[in-house]
Amino acid sequence: MDTLFIKNMVCNRCIMVVQNELDKLGLKVKKIKLGEVTLDNELTPEEKDQLHNVLVPLGFEVIDDKKSRIIEKIKNVIIDLVHHQDNGIKNNLSDVLSDKLHHDYNYLSNLFSEIEGTTIEKYFIAQKIEKVKELLVYDELSLSEIAFRLNYSSVAYLSNQFKKVTGLTPSYFKQIKEDKRKPLDKL
Known part of the structure:
Protein backbone atom coordinates (compact mmCIF):
# COMPACT_ATOMS: atom_id res chain seq x y z
CA MET A 1 0.00 0.00 0.00
CA ASP A 2 1.23 3.49 -0.87
CA THR A 3 -0.29 6.85 0.14
CA LEU A 4 0.38 9.82 -2.12
CA PHE A 5 -0.29 13.45 -1.26
CA ILE A 6 -1.32 15.52 -4.26
CA LYS A 7 -1.19 19.30 -4.36
CA ASN A 8 -4.10 21.32 -5.82
CA MET A 9 -6.79 18.64 -5.51
CA VAL A 10 -9.50 21.02 -4.32
CA CYS A 11 -12.80 19.71 -5.64
CA ASN A 12 -14.68 16.62 -6.75
CA ARG A 13 -13.74 17.31 -10.37
CA CYS A 14 -10.06 17.21 -9.35
CA ILE A 15 -10.66 13.83 -7.73
CA MET A 16 -12.26 12.56 -10.97
CA VAL A 17 -9.37 13.84 -13.11
CA VAL A 18 -6.71 12.28 -10.86
CA GLN A 19 -8.68 9.01 -10.65
CA ASN A 20 -8.93 8.94 -14.44
CA GLU A 21 -5.18 9.46 -14.88
CA LEU A 22 -4.38 6.76 -12.31
CA ASP A 23 -6.75 4.38 -14.14
CA LYS A 24 -5.06 5.13 -17.48
CA LEU A 25 -1.70 4.27 -15.90
CA GLY A 26 -3.17 0.99 -14.59
CA LEU A 27 -2.63 1.96 -10.95
CA LYS A 28 -5.12 0.38 -8.53
CA VAL A 29 -6.69 2.98 -6.24
CA LYS A 30 -7.83 1.80 -2.84
CA LYS A 31 -9.12 5.21 -1.67
CA ILE A 32 -9.10 8.75 -3.06
CA LYS A 33 -10.09 12.02 -1.37
CA LEU A 34 -9.08 15.69 -1.52
CA GLY A 35 -5.29 15.83 -1.65
CA GLU A 36 -4.73 12.16 -0.88
CA VAL A 37 -4.64 8.89 -2.83
CA THR A 38 -4.10 5.45 -1.34
CA LEU A 39 -2.91 2.85 -3.84
CA ASP A 40 -2.94 -0.94 -3.43
CA ASN A 41 0.78 -1.20 -4.19
CA GLU A 42 3.99 0.80 -3.78
CA LEU A 43 4.88 2.80 -6.88
CA THR A 44 8.00 1.89 -8.81
CA PRO A 45 10.36 4.75 -9.77
CA GLU A 46 9.09 4.45 -13.36
CA GLU A 47 5.46 4.70 -12.23
CA LYS A 48 6.33 7.76 -10.10
CA ASP A 49 7.86 9.42 -13.17
CA GLN A 50 4.84 8.53 -15.33
CA LEU A 51 2.46 9.86 -12.71
CA HIS A 52 4.47 13.08 -12.39
CA ASN A 53 4.43 13.52 -16.17
CA VAL A 54 0.64 13.23 -16.42
CA LEU A 55 -0.29 15.20 -13.29
CA VAL A 56 1.92 18.29 -13.65
CA PRO A 57 0.41 19.46 -16.98
CA LEU A 58 -3.01 19.18 -15.33
CA GLY A 59 -1.93 21.45 -12.46
CA PHE A 60 -1.35 18.74 -9.85
CA GLU A 61 1.82 17.67 -8.13
CA VAL A 62 2.81 14.78 -5.87
CA ILE A 63 4.15 16.22 -2.60
CA ASP A 64 7.14 14.47 -1.08
Missing part, protein backbone atom coordinates in the same frame (compact mmCIF):
# COMPACT_ATOMS: atom_id res chain seq x y z
CA ASP A 65 8.12 16.45 1.99
CA LYS A 66 6.26 16.27 5.30
CA LYS A 67 5.78 20.03 5.79
CA SER A 68 4.21 20.49 2.36
CA ARG A 69 1.87 17.56 3.04
CA ILE A 70 0.71 19.20 6.28
CA ILE A 71 0.12 22.52 4.47
CA GLU A 72 -1.90 20.76 1.79
CA LYS A 73 -3.94 18.94 4.45
CA ILE A 74 -4.67 22.27 6.20
CA LYS A 75 -5.88 23.74 2.90
CA ASN A 76 -8.00 20.68 2.13
CA VAL A 77 -9.69 20.73 5.55
CA ILE A 78 -10.51 24.44 5.11
CA ILE A 79 -11.75 23.96 1.53
CA ASP A 80 -13.92 21.06 2.63
CA LEU A 81 -15.36 23.08 5.54
CA VAL A 82 -16.13 26.15 3.45
CA HIS A 83 -17.10 24.71 0.08
CA HIS A 84 -18.50 21.25 0.76
CA GLN A 85 -20.35 21.47 4.08
CA ASP A 86 -23.43 23.61 4.59
CA ASN A 87 -23.11 25.67 7.75
CA GLY A 88 -20.01 23.58 8.37
CA ILE A 89 -17.85 24.96 11.12
CA LYS A 90 -19.41 24.79 14.55
CA ASN A 91 -16.14 24.75 16.51
CA ASN A 92 -13.13 27.00 16.37
CA LEU A 93 -11.10 26.47 13.22
CA SER A 94 -8.07 25.90 15.43
CA ASP A 95 -9.80 23.00 17.19
CA VAL A 96 -10.98 21.46 13.92
CA LEU A 97 -7.48 21.61 12.39
CA SER A 98 -5.79 20.27 15.53
CA ASP A 99 -8.25 17.37 15.73
CA LYS A 100 -8.06 16.43 12.05
CA LEU A 101 -4.29 16.81 11.66
CA HIS A 102 -3.21 15.59 15.11
CA HIS A 103 -0.89 18.55 15.69
CA ASP A 104 -0.91 21.50 18.06
CA TYR A 105 -2.57 24.50 16.39
CA ASN A 106 0.40 26.78 17.16
CA TYR A 107 2.66 24.41 15.22
CA LEU A 108 0.21 24.30 12.30
CA SER A 109 -0.23 28.08 12.32
CA ASN A 110 3.50 28.83 12.41
CA LEU A 111 4.25 26.26 9.70
CA PHE A 112 1.47 27.59 7.45
CA SER A 113 2.64 31.20 7.85
CA GLU A 114 6.27 30.24 7.23
CA ILE A 115 5.54 28.25 4.05
CA GLU A 116 2.57 30.17 2.60
CA GLY A 117 3.46 33.73 3.65
CA THR A 118 -0.04 34.28 5.05
CA THR A 119 -1.95 33.14 8.09
CA ILE A 120 -4.39 30.23 8.30
CA GLU A 121 -7.07 32.75 9.29
CA LYS A 122 -6.48 34.89 6.16
CA TYR A 123 -6.58 31.78 3.98
CA PHE A 124 -9.83 30.71 5.68
CA ILE A 125 -11.35 34.17 5.14
CA ALA A 126 -10.25 34.15 1.47
CA GLN A 127 -12.01 30.79 1.00
CA LYS A 128 -15.16 32.08 2.69
CA ILE A 129 -15.21 35.22 0.52
CA GLU A 130 -14.84 33.07 -2.63
CA LYS A 131 -17.82 31.01 -1.45
CA VAL A 132 -19.79 34.22 -0.81
CA LYS A 133 -18.98 35.36 -4.38
CA GLU A 134 -20.14 32.01 -5.75
CA LEU A 135 -23.40 32.18 -3.82
CA LEU A 136 -23.99 35.81 -4.86
CA VAL A 137 -23.48 34.91 -8.53
CA TYR A 138 -25.90 31.96 -8.24
CA ASP A 139 -28.44 34.49 -6.87
CA GLU A 140 -30.43 31.81 -5.04
CA LEU A 141 -29.87 32.97 -1.44
CA SER A 142 -30.29 36.28 0.32
CA LEU A 143 -27.29 37.86 2.02
CA SER A 144 -28.68 36.87 5.43
CA GLU A 145 -29.03 33.25 4.26
CA ILE A 146 -25.45 33.33 2.97
CA ALA A 147 -24.25 34.79 6.29
CA PHE A 148 -26.04 32.01 8.18
CA ARG A 149 -24.76 29.29 5.86
CA LEU A 150 -21.13 30.41 6.31
CA ASN A 151 -21.49 31.01 10.06
CA TYR A 152 -21.07 34.77 10.07
CA SER A 153 -22.43 36.33 13.25
CA SER A 154 -24.30 38.96 11.22
CA VAL A 155 -24.89 40.28 7.71
CA ALA A 156 -22.98 43.43 8.71
CA TYR A 157 -19.91 41.37 9.68
CA LEU A 158 -20.07 39.46 6.38
CA SER A 159 -20.47 42.71 4.41
CA ASN A 160 -17.54 44.38 6.20
CA GLN A 161 -15.26 41.39 5.65
CA PHE A 162 -16.33 41.11 2.01
CA LYS A 163 -15.59 44.80 1.38
CA LYS A 164 -12.25 44.57 3.19
CA VAL A 165 -11.13 41.64 1.00
CA THR A 166 -12.64 42.60 -2.37
CA GLY A 167 -12.97 46.38 -2.14
CA LEU A 168 -16.66 46.01 -3.07
CA THR A 169 -19.85 45.65 -1.10
CA PRO A 170 -21.71 42.36 -1.63
CA SER A 171 -24.65 44.20 -3.21
CA TYR A 172 -22.38 46.06 -5.64
CA PHE A 173 -20.59 42.81 -6.49
CA LYS A 174 -23.96 41.19 -7.14
CA GLN A 175 -24.96 44.13 -9.38
CA ILE A 176 -21.92 43.95 -11.62
CA LYS A 177 -21.82 40.12 -11.66
CA GLU A 178 -18.43 40.17 -13.29
CA ASP A 179 -16.48 36.99 -12.88
CA LYS A 180 -14.30 38.06 -9.99
CA ARG A 181 -13.84 34.53 -8.69
CA LYS A 182 -10.43 32.91 -8.44
CA PRO A 183 -9.85 29.19 -8.87
CA LEU A 184 -9.46 27.59 -5.42
CA ASP A 185 -5.89 26.49 -6.15
CA LYS A 186 -4.87 30.11 -6.90
CA LEU A 187 -5.81 31.49 -3.46
Whole structure:
Protein backbone atom coordinates (compact mmCIF):
# COMPACT_ATOMS: atom_id res chain seq x y z
CA MET A 1 0.00 0.00 0.00
CA ASP A 2 1.23 3.49 -0.87
CA THR A 3 -0.29 6.85 0.14
CA LEU A 4 0.38 9.82 -2.12
CA PHE A 5 -0.29 13.45 -1.26
CA ILE A 6 -1.32 15.52 -4.26
CA LYS A 7 -1.19 19.30 -4.36
CA ASN A 8 -4.10 21.32 -5.82
CA MET A 9 -6.79 18.64 -5.51
CA VAL A 10 -9.50 21.02 -4.32
CA CYS A 11 -12.80 19.71 -5.64
CA ASN A 12 -14.68 16.62 -6.75
CA ARG A 13 -13.74 17.31 -10.37
CA CYS A 14 -10.06 17.21 -9.35
CA ILE A 15 -10.66 13.83 -7.73
CA MET A 16 -12.26 12.56 -10.97
CA VAL A 17 -9.37 13.84 -13.11
CA VAL A 18 -6.71 12.28 -10.86
CA GLN A 19 -8.68 9.01 -10.65
CA ASN A 20 -8.93 8.94 -14.44
CA GLU A 21 -5.18 9.46 -14.88
CA LEU A 22 -4.38 6.76 -12.31
CA ASP A 23 -6.75 4.38 -14.14
CA LYS A 24 -5.06 5.13 -17.48
CA LEU A 25 -1.70 4.27 -15.90
CA GLY A 26 -3.17 0.99 -14.59
CA LEU A 27 -2.63 1.96 -10.95
CA LYS A 28 -5.12 0.38 -8.53
CA VAL A 29 -6.69 2.98 -6.24
CA LYS A 30 -7.83 1.80 -2.84
CA LYS A 31 -9.12 5.21 -1.67
CA ILE A 32 -9.10 8.75 -3.06
CA LYS A 33 -10.09 12.02 -1.37
CA LEU A 34 -9.08 15.69 -1.52
CA GLY A 35 -5.29 15.83 -1.65
CA GLU A 36 -4.73 12.16 -0.88
CA VAL A 37 -4.64 8.89 -2.83
CA THR A 38 -4.10 5.45 -1.34
CA LEU A 39 -2.91 2.85 -3.84
CA ASP A 40 -2.94 -0.94 -3.43
CA ASN A 41 0.78 -1.20 -4.19
CA GLU A 42 3.99 0.80 -3.78
CA LEU A 43 4.88 2.80 -6.88
CA THR A 44 8.00 1.89 -8.81
CA PRO A 45 10.36 4.75 -9.77
CA GLU A 46 9.09 4.45 -13.36
CA GLU A 47 5.46 4.70 -12.23
CA LYS A 48 6.33 7.76 -10.10
CA ASP A 49 7.86 9.42 -13.17
CA GLN A 50 4.84 8.53 -15.33
CA LEU A 51 2.46 9.86 -12.71
CA HIS A 52 4.47 13.08 -12.39
CA ASN A 53 4.43 13.52 -16.17
CA VAL A 54 0.64 13.23 -16.42
CA LEU A 55 -0.29 15.20 -13.29
CA VAL A 56 1.92 18.29 -13.65
CA PRO A 57 0.41 19.46 -16.98
CA LEU A 58 -3.01 19.18 -15.33
CA GLY A 59 -1.93 21.45 -12.46
CA PHE A 60 -1.35 18.74 -9.85
CA GLU A 61 1.82 17.67 -8.13
CA VAL A 62 2.81 14.78 -5.87
CA ILE A 63 4.15 16.22 -2.60
CA ASP A 64 7.14 14.47 -1.08
CA ASP A 65 8.12 16.45 1.99
CA LYS A 66 6.26 16.27 5.30
CA LYS A 67 5.78 20.03 5.79
CA SER A 68 4.21 20.49 2.36
CA ARG A 69 1.87 17.56 3.04
CA ILE A 70 0.71 19.20 6.28
CA ILE A 71 0.12 22.52 4.47
CA GLU A 72 -1.90 20.76 1.79
CA LYS A 73 -3.94 18.94 4.45
CA ILE A 74 -4.67 22.27 6.20
CA LYS A 75 -5.88 23.74 2.90
CA ASN A 76 -8.00 20.68 2.13
CA VAL A 77 -9.69 20.73 5.55
CA ILE A 78 -10.51 24.44 5.11
CA ILE A 79 -11.75 23.96 1.53
CA ASP A 80 -13.92 21.06 2.63
CA LEU A 81 -15.36 23.08 5.54
CA VAL A 82 -16.13 26.15 3.45
CA HIS A 83 -17.10 24.71 0.08
CA HIS A 84 -18.50 21.25 0.76
CA GLN A 85 -20.35 21.47 4.08
CA ASP A 86 -23.43 23.61 4.59
CA ASN A 87 -23.11 25.67 7.75
CA GLY A 88 -20.01 23.58 8.37
CA ILE A 89 -17.85 24.96 11.12
CA LYS A 90 -19.41 24.79 14.55
CA ASN A 91 -16.14 24.75 16.51
CA ASN A 92 -13.13 27.00 16.37
CA LEU A 93 -11.10 26.47 13.22
CA SER A 94 -8.07 25.90 15.43
CA ASP A 95 -9.80 23.00 17.19
CA VAL A 96 -10.98 21.46 13.92
CA LEU A 97 -7.48 21.61 12.39
CA SER A 98 -5.79 20.27 15.53
CA ASP A 99 -8.25 17.37 15.73
CA LYS A 100 -8.06 16.43 12.05
CA LEU A 101 -4.29 16.81 11.66
CA HIS A 102 -3.21 15.59 15.11
CA HIS A 103 -0.89 18.55 15.69
CA ASP A 104 -0.91 21.50 18.06
CA TYR A 105 -2.57 24.50 16.39
CA ASN A 106 0.40 26.78 17.16
CA TYR A 107 2.66 24.41 15.22
CA LEU A 108 0.21 24.30 12.30
CA SER A 109 -0.23 28.08 12.32
CA ASN A 110 3.50 28.83 12.41
CA LEU A 111 4.25 26.26 9.70
CA PHE A 112 1.47 27.59 7.45
CA SER A 113 2.64 31.20 7.85
CA GLU A 114 6.27 30.24 7.23
CA ILE A 115 5.54 28.25 4.05
CA GLU A 116 2.57 30.17 2.60
CA GLY A 117 3.46 33.73 3.65
CA THR A 118 -0.04 34.28 5.05
CA THR A 119 -1.95 33.14 8.09
CA ILE A 120 -4.39 30.23 8.30
CA GLU A 121 -7.07 32.75 9.29
CA LYS A 122 -6.48 34.89 6.16
CA TYR A 123 -6.58 31.78 3.98
CA PHE A 124 -9.83 30.71 5.68
CA ILE A 125 -11.35 34.17 5.14
CA ALA A 126 -10.25 34.15 1.47
CA GLN A 127 -12.01 30.79 1.00
CA LYS A 128 -15.16 32.08 2.69
CA ILE A 129 -15.21 35.22 0.52
CA GLU A 130 -14.84 33.07 -2.63
CA LYS A 131 -17.82 31.01 -1.45
CA VAL A 132 -19.79 34.22 -0.81
CA LYS A 133 -18.98 35.36 -4.38
CA GLU A 134 -20.14 32.01 -5.75
CA LEU A 135 -23.40 32.18 -3.82
CA LEU A 136 -23.99 35.81 -4.86
CA VAL A 137 -23.48 34.91 -8.53
CA TYR A 138 -25.90 31.96 -8.24
CA ASP A 139 -28.44 34.49 -6.87
CA GLU A 140 -30.43 31.81 -5.04
CA LEU A 141 -29.87 32.97 -1.44
CA SER A 142 -30.29 36.28 0.32
CA LEU A 143 -27.29 37.86 2.02
CA SER A 144 -28.68 36.87 5.43
CA GLU A 145 -29.03 33.25 4.26
CA ILE A 146 -25.45 33.33 2.97
CA ALA A 147 -24.25 34.79 6.29
CA PHE A 148 -26.04 32.01 8.18
CA ARG A 149 -24.76 29.29 5.86
CA LEU A 150 -21.13 30.41 6.31
CA ASN A 151 -21.49 31.01 10.06
CA TYR A 152 -21.07 34.77 10.07
CA SER A 153 -22.43 36.33 13.25
CA SER A 154 -24.30 38.96 11.22
CA VAL A 155 -24.89 40.28 7.71
CA ALA A 156 -22.98 43.43 8.71
CA TYR A 157 -19.91 41.37 9.68
CA LEU A 158 -20.07 39.46 6.38
CA SER A 159 -20.47 42.71 4.41
CA ASN A 160 -17.54 44.38 6.20
CA GLN A 161 -15.26 41.39 5.65
CA PHE A 162 -16.33 41.11 2.01
CA LYS A 163 -15.59 44.80 1.38
CA LYS A 164 -12.25 44.57 3.19
CA VAL A 165 -11.13 41.64 1.00
CA THR A 166 -12.64 42.60 -2.37
CA GLY A 167 -12.97 46.38 -2.14
CA LEU A 168 -16.66 46.01 -3.07
CA THR A 169 -19.85 45.65 -1.10
CA PRO A 170 -21.71 42.36 -1.63
CA SER A 171 -24.65 44.20 -3.21
CA TYR A 172 -22.38 46.06 -5.64
CA PHE A 173 -20.59 42.81 -6.49
CA LYS A 174 -23.96 41.19 -7.14
CA GLN A 175 -24.96 44.13 -9.38
CA ILE A 176 -21.92 43.95 -11.62
CA LYS A 177 -21.82 40.12 -11.66
CA GLU A 178 -18.43 40.17 -13.29
CA ASP A 179 -16.48 36.99 -12.88
CA LYS A 180 -14.30 38.06 -9.99
CA ARG A 181 -13.84 34.53 -8.69
CA LYS A 182 -10.43 32.91 -8.44
CA PRO A 183 -9.85 29.19 -8.87
CA LEU A 184 -9.46 27.59 -5.42
CA ASP A 185 -5.89 26.49 -6.15
CA LYS A 186 -4.87 30.11 -6.90
CA LEU A 187 -5.81 31.49 -3.46
